[in-house]
Amino acid sequence: xxxxxxxxxxxxxxxxxxxxxxxxxxxxxxxxxxxxxxxxxxxxxxxxxxxxxxxxxxxxxxxxxxxxxxxxxxxxxxxxxxxxxxxxxxxxxxxxxxxxxxxxxxxxxxxxxxxxxxxxxxxxxxxxxxxxxxxxxxxxxxxxxxxxxxxxxxxxxxxxxxxxxxxxxxxxxxxxxxxxxxxxxxxxxxxxxxxxxxxxxxxxxxx
Amino acid sequence: xxxxxxxxxxxxxxxxxxxxxxxxxxxxxxxxxxxxxxxxxxxxxxxxxxxxxxxxxxxxxxxxxxxxxxxxxxxxxxxxxxxxxxxxxxxxxxxxxxxxxxxxxxxxxxxxxxxxxxxxxxxxxxxxxxxxxxxxxxxxxxxxxxxxxxxxxxxxxxxxxxxxxxxxxxxxxxxxxxxxxxxxxxxxxxxxxxxxxxxxxxxxxxxxxxxxxxxxxxxxxxxxxxxxxxxxxxxxxxxxxxxxxxxxxxxxxxxxxxxxxxxxxxxxxxxxxxxxxxxxxxxxxxxxxxxxxxxxxxxxxxxxxxxxxxxxxxxxxxxxx
Numbered sequence: 246x247x248x249x250x251x252x253x254x255x256x257x258x259x260x261x262x263x264x265x266x267x268x269x270x271x272x273x274x275x276x277x278x279x280x281x282x283x284x285x286x287x288x289x290x291x292x293x294x295x296x297x298x299x300x301x302x303x304x305x306x307x308x309x310x311x312x313x314x315x316x317x318x319x320x321x322x323x324x325x326x327x328x329x330x331x332x333x334x335x336x337x338x339x340x341x342x343x344x345x346x347x348x349x350x351x352x353x354x355x356x357x358x359x360x361x362x363x364x365x366x367x368x369x370x371x372x373x374x375x376x377x378x379x380x381x382x383x384x385x386x387x388x389x390x391x392x393x394x395x396x397x398x399x400x401x402x403x404x405x406x407x408x409x410x411x412x413x414x415x416x417x418x419x420x421x422x423x424x425x426x427x428x429x430x431x432x433x434x435x436x437x438x439x440x441x442x443x444x445x446x447x448x449x450x451x452x
Numbered sequence: 453x454x455x456x457x458x459x460x461x462x463x464x465x466x467x468x469x470x471x472x473x474x475x476x477x478x479x480x481x482x483x484x485x486x487x488x489x490x491x492x493x494x495x496x497x498x499x500x501x502x503x504x505x506x507x508x509x510x511x512x513x514x515x516x517x518x519x520x521x522x523x524x525x526x527x528x529x530x531x532x533x534x535x536x537x538x539x540x541x542x543x544x545x546x547x548x549x550x551x552x553x554x555x556x557x558x559x560x561x562x563x564x565x566x567x568x569x570x571x572x573x574x575x576x577x578x579x580x581x582x583x584x585x586x587x588x589x590x591x592x593x594x595x596x597x598x599x600x601x602x603x604x605x606x607x608x609x610x611x612x613x614x615x616x617x618x619x620x621x622x623x624x625x626x627x628x629x630x631x632x633x634x635x636x637x638x639x640x641x642x643x644x645x646x647x648x649x650x651x652x653x654x655x656x657x658x659x660x661x662x663x664x665x666x667x668x669x670x671x672x673x674x675x676x677x678x679x680x681x682x683x684x685x686x687x688x689x690x691x692x693x694x695x696x697x698x699x700x701x702x703x704x705x706x707x708x709x710x711x712x713x714x715x716x717x718x719x720x721x722x723x724x725x726x727x728x729x730x731x732x733x734x735x736x737x738x739x740x741x742x743x744x745x746x747x748x749x750x751x752x753x754x755x756x757x758x759x760x761x762x763x764x765x766x767x768x769x770x771x772x773x
Contacts, residue, residue, distance in 0.1 A: 287548035295579040301648065301662040305545040308537045325538060329626035329713055332534035347692040361542070361699060362691035386706060388542045391687070396538030398710065400626065 314391040318356030324371065326380075326397045333380075333402065339373040342395055344387045345445075355393040362387045364399065366442045368449040379405045381449050383442070410450055417443035494756070497749045501742060508738035514565070515731035522655070522724035528624075529652055529717040535710045536663070542688075543671065543707075544681025547664045551643035553592075554584045555613070557636070557712070558604070559649040559719045560597035562617055567726035569650045569658055569719075570599040576660050577604070577648050581611070591646075594636055596716070613640055620720055626713050633709035643670050647711055652721035656729060663715065665708045668700035 284303055291300040321338040342353045345367025351360075364385045371378045385399035420439030427433040558577045560570045577593065577600070584591045592613040595601045601615045616632065645665040650658040666674075674682035675696075690699050 284545060284547050290548055290583060291579065294583055298575055298579055299660075301576050301660045302651070303545050303547050303661065304536060304540050304663050307651070307661075308540060311541050325534065327534040327538065329532055329535055329710070330528065331531045335534060347694075351691060359688040360691050361688050361703070363694070363699060363702060386538075386703065388538055388688075390541065394541070396541060398535065398538050398706070 311390065311394060312392055319393045320355060322353060322355045322393050322395055324395045324397065326399070326402075328399055328402055334371070339371055341372040342397070343370045343372075344397060345369060345382060346387065351387070353389055353395055357389050357393070359391045360389045362389070366445040368405070368452065369397070369402070381405050381408060381446060405449055408446060408450060413443055413446045413450065417447060494749055494752050497745055497752060501745045501749065504738050504742050504745060508735050508742065511731045511735040511738065515728050515735065518724045518727040518731065522721060522728065525717065525721050525724065526652065529714070529721045532714045532717050536714050539707045539710065543666070543685070545664060546666070546680065546682070547646070547662060549644060549664070549666065549670070551670055552589045553641055553643040554589065555592050555594055555640050555642040555645050556580050557594045557645055557647045558596065558600045559647065559715050560595070560600035561719070561723040562598045562620060564599060565727060565730060566723045567730040569722050569726045570597070571603070572660050573648050573650060574600050574603045576662065578608070580646055580648065580662065581608070592640065594640060619716065624716055624720065629713040629716055630709040633712045634705070637705055637708060643667050645708060647715050649715040649719040650722035651718045652725060655725045658722040658726065663711045665704065665711055668697060668704050671700050671704070672697060
């Protein structure tokens with residue numbers, strides 16, 4: 246009998262303005278404070294066709310909107326460095342970031358022209374004043390926006406002090422041997438990837 | 453003759469009257485018992501009480517298990533929330549985009565007893581299907597999880613393109629989900645992928661969400677039309693030798709795998725949370741039923757004792773007086 250009571254209490258109370266809804270709904274989990282924006286065309290179309298069910302939310306309503314491009318170049322670069330299992334850096338203000346793009350190391354300063362860069366396995370360094378933090382990044386993408394925001398999304402990243410040089414050498418030797426002894430194209434490609442990653446690791450440790 | 457002897461034997465072996473309270477073949481309490489009958493049984497009520505108590509224990513245990521699993525997976529889901537934000541910052545979010553080939557990816561659970569979250573996802577998917585149906589565009593379904601598959605197969609069987617089950621058999625990780633995303637992209641032609649899942653907001657509240665991932669051709673088309681967020685994509689330089697088309701291709705695949713990873717984690721969290729509340733209300737309900745049954749049991753027991761006493765006393769007074 247009381248099973249439905251919990252469901253009724255859970256049902257969101259319809260409010261008139263989105264601002265009131267934002268205030269009355271206290272977030273429990275560590276979500277970003279929502280800006281409550283949604284695509285109006287989608288909500289309209291949904292309400293017309295399917296009036297009984299509430300329209301689903303879209304990711305836009307769950308993230309904070311980015312600031313607009315400022316008139317003058319800001320002094321610091323805001324970096325978001327995310328991995329699938331953690332947000333390494335979120336909205337950190339730094340001086341410079343060097344990312345390993347496919348064409349080589351790309352240095353990003355505040356006021357950089359907007360760019361989309363694919364990353365290859367290599368060394369990434371974050372410079373903040375005199376601190377330099379170095380990570381080895383496996384691959385991913387880097388977006389540099391006009392408002393001096395840099396988003397770096399990597400599949401895997403480790404600080405370089407956690408990499409074992411001996412294992413790198415062993416891996417490099419193993420994969421070079423595999424490249425030589427590979428028979429099919431697939432095996433050759435896989436072995437080549439191994440060689441690339443290990444030689445990048447090697448140069449990251451030494452360079 | 454033999455029959456008469458058997459009948460006599462049968463009568464001699466008539467069941468000797470066991471104590472009336474534990475008479476197994478006695479009438480059930482619910483039946484209309486003639487006044488003064490001594491065969492009132494509490495066995496039935498006792499059996500029911502035992503089974504309800506067992507149900508209460510099982511649902512309490514399931515709630516504990518769900519709570520511990522929730523704790524583990526909630527951390528991972530919250531850590532993965534930063535993953536899709538850069539894509540929205542770059543490409544914007546256009547769920548109302550008009551494309552020919554929509555593919556609705558419904559994320560649901562494999563196991564049941566988790567409240568209404570799977571039904572919500574299915575209803576939303578059907579709503580999206582209706583929203584995007586037109587003269588020459590029929591959305592297709594890719595179903596992840598058994599529960600949504602069972603519900604969608606009943607009336608949308610011909611629209612289901614691919615089903616994936618037993619995703620959560622091994623703990624979720626990015627490699628597994630990216631292989632899955634790769635499989636989906638290879639097997640399905642799409643202009644827009646709409647991923648429907650329940651976003652975990654808190655233990656008692658789950659927000660149905662739909663994330664949109666556009667194919668590189670559609671992104672190119674939007675960039676050229678120059679409208680909205682995607683129109684600004686033209687101002688972005690592409691680092692490296694590849695063309696914008698190739699980069700967008702890689703970007704779309706990467707975006708899909710990131711969004712899927714977050715969606716699957718959030719849905720798993722929501723499943724655990726919903727299971728916790730469902731099992732909690734179930735054990736509370738079982739407790740109430742148990743209370744009511746205990747009262748009935750005591751009343752029956754006391755009535756039987758009173759009847760016994762009345763008979764004895766009236767028999768004794770009949771002998772005296």
